[in-house]
Amino acid sequence: MSSASEHRKDLIEVCRLAYQRGYLCGTEGNLSIRISERTILSTASATCKGRIEDADLLICDQEGNLIPSSSQRNGARLSTELKMHLRAYSERPDIFAIVHAHPVTAVGFTVAGKSLEQAVLPEVVCTMGSIPTAPYATPSTDEVPDSIGELARTHDAILLDHHGAITFGADIWSAFYKMETLEHFAKTIMVAELLGGTQALPKQRVEQLLSIRSVYGLTRPVIVKE
């Protein structure tokens, strides 16, 4: 188990990487770590993740009430999108970190009304299964947590229609790598579409991949859409 200072350091490093990789722009997105059974460390609202500092990290309880700390910046507020994180943590006792970002290619798929659910790349099938799209939800309302609630139980990566993506992990690095894989996958599919179309893996190949997941230490079941 990481110490509180390691969690803070990791969260800052992942925020900066996510910004550099273009998964977020301006002050968009929010990331969090469940640091104890009852407390969550998250990025403050309206913070550029590329310039984030320790004072921009806030602690709240599982109901989303701010727990003031001496290290936080004056006037720092929790994000309205934190509700989505809290919902995912309540649905998934096995996850301890969440990355919510707006990666351009993946979001482009939702804007175009296209799905990323097909089983195409072995890496994606094994680690995340199919990536579903949650229905459109008005930002900052309860529609947002409600839109992902059920999908969060069975998926580690979800697209948010006309909005962004959210990924879950046992730690913040694992959640970040899933965001990276998701956007890389979206780019690969876009290139395939430009080259004439995506050819999904045959059902038999998908079954074979699912049967060898344990070799990679992957034990949580994934759902693959046929």
Ligand SMILES: [Zn+2]
């Ligand atoms: Zn967002």
